[in-house]
Amino acid sequence: MRLLLVSDTHLPKRAKELPAPLLAEIPRADVVLHAGDWVDTATLDLLEGRSRRLVGVYGNNDGPALRARLPEVARADLGGLRFGVVHETGSAQGRERRCAARFPDLDVLVFGHSHIPWDTTADTGLRLLNPGSPTDRRRQPHCTYMTAEVTGGLLAEVTLHRLPRR
Template sequence: MMLVVKKLSAVKIGVISDTHIPERCEKVPAEVIDAFEGVELILHAGDLTSTAAIEELKKIAPVKAVCGNMDSLEICKNLPLKEIIRIGKFSIGLIHGRGNPKYLVDFVKNQFAEKPDVIIFGHSHKPMNEKINGTLFFNPGSPTDTMFAPYRSCGILEINDKIKAQIIRLND
């Protein structure tokens, strides 16, 4: 499935992953709600573990999400494993990720036949904002968990004639 957004002005997108609600947090943290003020779309890279996060985030903007490795069969039957979103001239691959975090970038890269301009992924809970061989690899981290990362985080993409990506560090 592919979502296409055609717009001439800048598009601001909230990016989130690994919410693990309610296991790690009762609801989407207030800092995320504040950070996503004014976004036109929210991309969730999986491990929702319940639909509560999507329901909360839908109050801000439309949400596209993919299934993560911790999501139940009930959640995964309604979500794809990966998706390509086109915004203007750019393509964004949205996927969760699997396996050893050491090989995560290679894993997510190899899941897309076409080479997206951006690959948004999760799984490791570790924020990443790095361009490798022309592709931006963007992991927003987790807004609810610091077990595998030094801080909680989410992200923002701003797209116009170029892509600007930002990791937002949340309060501890």
């Protein structure tokens, strides 16, 4: 099972459209996970229309229209792994411990908000993944997104993709 992980698209504030390499990944993915801060409903509509399955949440920059369509926390069983998606997890310091305590029933937590790619594992085995942002790199050298494979109930081939600067 191929996964596409994205967050903090912030359209049309930070960019006018999603980058072409990210759009090309959508039909290749069995599931698209979006960790919030869409900003516009058009991006949600686009991903719903182009993806086989979408698991998404709202973020702190998402208004009433998006909050009416998306949960704050989403959960999905994907290939035998228990995934969660949430926008904010708080500060980087203590994140693994804090998230493991908040989500003891998950194997993988996808989150956003910081625009900083993140891939760590808590002592409990909870894998934490932040794909960064494909449209707003902030203090990062590149805009980013992630892909991953779930094979035989294991998360494999987690890849951070760097997008060309615009």
